[in-house]
Amino acid sequence: MRSVENALQLEIPLNAQYIRNLIMAAHGVHDHIVHFYHLAALDWVDIVSALKADPKKASQLGESLSNWDQNSTKHMKEVQDRLGTFVKSGQLGIYANGYWGHKAMKLPPEVNLLAAAHYLQALHYQRRINMVVSILGSKTPNIQNLAVGGVANAINPENQSALNMERLYYIKTLIDEVQSFVRNAMLVDVAAVAALYADWTGYGKGVTNYLSAPDMPMDTKGTTFALPGGYIENADLSTFKPIKSFNDEFFKNGVKESVKHSWYKGDWNKHPWEESTDPNHTGMQYDGKYSWVKAPTFNGKTAQVGPLANVLCMYAAGHAGTKKYVTDMLNTISAVAKTKVGPAALHSTIGRIGARAVRCAVLLDECTNQWNALVANIGKGDVKTFNAPKFPSGEIKGVGFHEAPRGILSHWSVIDNGKIKNYQCVVPSTWNAAPRNGSDQPGPYEASLIGTPLADPEKPLEVLRTVHSFDPCLACAIHMVDAKGKDIITVKAL
Amino acid sequence: MKEPTITILGLGNILMSDEGVGVHTVNEFERRYEVPDYVEIVDGGAAGLDLIPFIEGREKVMMVDAVNFDREPGYIDLLENDSIPIRLTQKASMHHLGLMDVLCIVRMSGNVPKDLCIIGIQPKSLELGLDMTPEIWDKKDVLIERIVAKLREWNIPCVLRSPQK
Numbered sequence: 276m277r278s279v280e281n282a283l284q285l286e287i288p289l290n291a292q293y294i295r296n297l298i299m300a301a302h303g304v305h306d307h308i309v310h311f312y313h314l315a316a317l318d319w320v321d322i323v324s325a326l327k328a329d330p331k332k333a334s335q336l337g338e339s340l341s342n343w344d345q346n347s348t349k350h351m352k353e354v355q356d357r358l359g360t361f362v363k364s365g366q367l368g369i370y371a372n373g374y375w376g377h378k379a380m381k382l383p384p385e386v387n388l389l390a391a392a393h394y395l396q397a398l399h400y401q402r403r404i405n406m407v408v409s410i411l412g413s414k415t416p417n418i419q420n421l422a423v424g425g426v427a428n429a430i431n432p433e434n435q436s437a438l439n440m441e442r443l444y445y446i447k448t449l450i451d452e453v454q455s456f457v458r459n460a461m462l463v464d465v466a467a468v469a470a471l472y473a474d475w476t477g478y479g480k481g482v483t484n485y486l487s488a489p490d491m492p493m494d495t496k497g498t499t500f501a502l503p504g505g506y507i508e509n510a511d512l513s514t515f516k517p518i519k520s521f522n523d524e525f526f527k528n529g530v531k532e533s534v535k536h537s538w539y540k541g542d543w544n545k546h547p548w549e550e551s552t553d554p555n556h557t558g559m560q561y562d563g564k565y566s567w568v569k570a571p572t573f574n575g576k577t578a579q580v581g582p583l584a585n586v587l588c589m590y591a592a593g594h595a596g597t598k599k600y601v602t603d604m605l606n607t608i609s610a611v612a613k614t615k616v617g618p619a620a621l622h623s624t625i626g627r628i629g630a631r632a633v634r635c636a637v638l639l640d641e642c643t644n645q646w647n648a649l650v651a652n653i654g655k656g657d658v659k660t661f662n663a664p665k666f667p668s669g670e671i672k673g674v675g676f677h678e679a680p681r682g683i684l685s686h687w688s689v690i691d692n693g694k695i696k697n698y699q700c701v702v703p704s705t706w707n708a709a710p711r712n713g714s715d716q717p718g719p720y721e722a723s724l725i726g727t728p729l730a731d732p733e734k735p736l737e738v739l740r741t742v743h744s745f746d747p748c749l750a751c752a753i754h755m756v757d758a759k760g761k762d763i764i765t766v767k768a769l
Numbered sequence: 770m771k772e773p774t775i776t777i778l779g780l781g782n783i784l785m786s787d788e789g790v791g792v793h794t795v796n797e798f799e800r801r802y803e804v805p806d807y808v809e810i811v812d813g814g815a816a817g818l819d820l821i822p823f824i825e826g827r828e829k830v831m832m833v834d835a836v837n838f839d840r841e842p843g844y845i846d847l848l849e850n851d852s853i854p855i856r857l858t859q860k861a862s863m864h865h866l867g868l869m870d871v872l873c874i875v876r877m878s879g880n881v882p883k884d885l886c887i888i889g890i891q892p893k894s895l896e897l898g899l900d901m902t903p904e905i906w907d908k909k910d911v912l913i914e915r916i917v918a919k920l921r922e923w924n925i926p927c928v929l930r931s932p933q934k
Contacts, residue, residue: 309818313818313870313874357878358877361876395877395878398818398821398874398878401818402818402821405819415819
């Protein structure tokens with residue numbers, strides 16, 4: 276969308292920007308909650324150990340860390356009973372197949388119980404914030420309201436079938452409800468896990484050039500953004516260089532992709548507008564082509580993308596909310612770990628998980644900001660949501676970027692006489708999962724696994740912790756049930 | 770309208786040939802049969818946690834999905850209640866949680882349906898593609914018969930729609 280709008284140099288009505296921003300922010304919050312609790316937490320939290328916890332102590336611990344109102348002894352006991360029934364049901368292969376009870380699990384039983392309770396509560400809150408996406412976008416995650424030139428939402432404060440004040444206030448209620456959970460449960464849980472696994476601040480660093488997009492445009496042309504983005508080299512925040520607008524030359528000229536080690540025809544390193552995507556599967560060649568993923572570079576260097584890159588860029592740019600949440604989190608970690616933990620700890624596996632929670636809190640604040648901006652603009656009598664595009668004859672080129680939950684996403688289009696001639700997507704997981712690039716530099720996943728210790732090489736939980744910390748996007752994977760409950764996917768170290 | 774108490778859930782990714790057999794089958798079932806209001810027929814696609822509201826708190830849930838039975842393509846079988854290998858998996862694909870993870874979470878939350886079953890079929894191809902292999906699609910009548918039989922067993926009426934003009 277933004278790529279085509281950029282090619283047309285089309286302005287987007289303010290309401291459309293705010294509605295898109297609200298959807299992006301809510302979607303990010305949803306993704307980050309689900310990622311931490313339902314996708315990554317069980318790499319660190321041992322549910323079986325929670326059965327040994329003292330519910331009263333777990334409740335006291337919870338209450339000492341925050342004001343969350345769902346940490347009572349009674350609730351902890353209920354959760355423990357449910358977990359007990361669940362574990363005793365006997366049909367589970369978890370002891371044989373899972374990683375629970377693994378030697379690398381280190382949380383005390385009470386912390387495990389607290390985290391398990393919040394794991395179940397998070398199921399409710401992830402659904403609530405996702406409702407914001409579906410109210411505005413009709414459907415989630417594949418929203419239906421986007422159009423080149425704006426959004427397809429009709430705004431009419433007096434009409435029941437349009438986006439009206441009743442719907443907007445319902446959205447506000449949902450945002451506020453989730454706000455409380457993220458501030459009082461999620462940020463605290465993540466800090467506790469980080470503190471009790473403080474040794475993991477030393478693993479999984481990988482590539483420390485960071486790239487992220489500015490997002491949440493606040494004007495019709497996309498020249499001011501609520502959330503900054505840019506590039507940081509070699510973990511040095513003083514090198515931060517911002518990306519300033521949708522037409523930013525620094526970004527536009529910096530991106531290239533190599534297929535030296537990827538299953539596509541040729542051996543080239545090209546700018547996305549010049550690229551092709553011609554599959555050429557040659558089998559596994561460890562020194563040649565070995566991946567379907569292309570290898571993107573920024574000004575010739577590999578870069579890590581995702582919430583950590585985004586948080587570091589926003590921190591370096593002086594974004595107030597980010598600075599506050601990062602400082603608060605490092606203070607909580609230092610207090611629980613009883614040792615001073617500084618920003619350098621962020622360049623790690625734990626750092627990626629911590630940064631995702633920080634970004635979740637920043638995005639929730641942004642939901643409120645965007646909601647306020649939208650309501651204020653509608654209050655001025657502006658209900659416009661769409662500018663019709665006109666396609667000129669001849670060739671035009673555009674790039675659109677977005678700071679997605681997994682990092683910077685950019686789409687590159689070449690349009691000839693109103694028809695798409697070339698369209699390339701450089702997506703977040705491509706940056707992170709990249710094979711070696713044209714000059715044989717490994718991508719972030721590959722680099723981050725070097726030096727990871729394994730307590731039990733047969734059960735490489737530690738590898739999963741680091742890979743999970745990137746929140747890989749493998750959406751179109753096979754979701755097949757195995758009648759015997761075997762693991763269909765195996766991890767292979769190359 | 771009353772909240773539905775029964776779910777018929779078609780599962781799978783229709784972009785990957787036979788992986789989408791569950792979705793295609795329940796859609797075909799809905800074209801052929803009429804069911805009472807309290808039965809909800811859902812195209813669950815490859816959704817993960819979003820499936821929870823259609824499972825949690827329901828009395829009975831019937832799922833149709835591609836299942837690896839380690840048998841010949843087209844082999845059909847029923848997995849029921851305790852024979853469903855519910856567990857949390859550790860896997861490389863974490864964009865979405867799989868069905869077993871979702872069932873596991875529902876169980877941990879304590880609102881498991883009284884009756885839970887999966888009508889499964891061994892797929893032939895999981896390659897990228899919108900079309901199912903003829904071998905598997907030819908089994909749709911058998912799969913639909915299994916759905917009807919299960920509904921009868923659960924004492925839920927379902928009637929053949931009159932042919933469309």
